[in-house]
Amino acid sequence: MISSVARRGQHLFVLATALAALSVVLFTSFRKDPSSFLRTHEDQDHRRLLELNEFNDPRSVQIRLPNPNDILQQATSSGGFIAKAQWCHPPEEDEFPAPPIDYTQCENPQLIHMDINGGMTAYLNKILKVAIWAAKDNSCFYINEEKGTLSETDGGDFYSHSKLGYRLFFGRDMYIIPFLTRYFGQMGLEKSQFEEMVASGKYNVITPSPMEIKRQDLGGKFGLTTTDNKKRFQLTSIPQLGYNDVDRISLKKHFLRRMFRINPDVRDHACNRLASQGLDDDYIALSVRRGDKETETTILHTVDKYIELAEAAVNSHFGGNIPTFFVATDDCTVMDEFREARPQWIFVSECDNASEETGFVYGEMKYWNEEQTDAHFHKFITEMIGMASAKYWIGVASTNVSYWVYFMRSLQAQDDTWVWADPPRTGGYPW
8 A cells, every 4th residue: 555655755756747847838838828737636735836945034133143244145145045035036937937917818708897995915815816717717807996986875985095005195085006016016907908998898897896706716605714625725727827627725826926926126125125134044934913903803912822832833843943033013012022022032023124113003004105105015025025935834814914925825835834823713724
């Protein structure tokens, strides 16, 4: 009888051979290639694709012995973590290339208009769902960053307060537009392309509700997490993009890598901030969300649970050796709490490079100028890269950030390196 280890070894050998041949084709013509992207067995708990080496983030350079300039030089060398970190390079350079998506290729007359509102990762999670929906249906989609309207029953008033780019200056409604392309590559149609399609009269424009977007993604009234691995690793296909019988977790991760393209200047800025701290390759990310979340749900008021889970992780995944801890947080007061709880541990964070000392409050964002806006989102993007690239993640289920970062993680990342400090009501992992 073949052992499970031997079977997994056989699967990996077959997969590695297939990917080596397929990557050459996909790099040049990913959208048109109908060949298989990844095949898995229903009883397989984890997918294996690319190796994405661990990444790091900054805070206390002064407690490090090496000179910061020496650290950065080492980080960019062939053996340094910038050279190895997937999110510090263009997606096309991945071992398994992730070329951009051509959003203008749509044979279906259905045209999806996204009038989405909320915080950044609430935006991004919806965009990912709609982008996959559009790809499956061979439809086009457009993200409306300007004024969105409520239903007629609500009087048709504007959703101005809910747009990421909405700003209120001297009592006047204003917008930072475009907003998403300030930090990321184009996702979906450009405004002019959308307007041309609408003017042609050939397309049926729909504006799906958040519930409809969720239904298209999950197929029903399901939570954001599940313990059912048959659902999580269900095989799905998007032949026109080259995905054939791919488990949904792998597909979402690779699709996200193709869609979510951080602008080179923003990416390099974030990676340099991370690299300048000289963190080890293997580290633990701690995600702490407070701020306005206290008004929405129960939050962890102390760091005790994080310390407890971190100690368990040190023994289970780090051989008893204490790694560096990267703290991603909207409330920089937690840094003192962590250091007081474990003075001998090294905690690093973007908190040295940004404010939000007492927590991010979404409702206050409308008063930010462009400089404050950029400062927040540069910090936020840096933290996302830092969390996604950690060997081990501990965080909370009460923020959309967690669900986005889960799909930013390496295609090889194991679920036993993802631990909830406040488990979601439905349990399990994102899907």
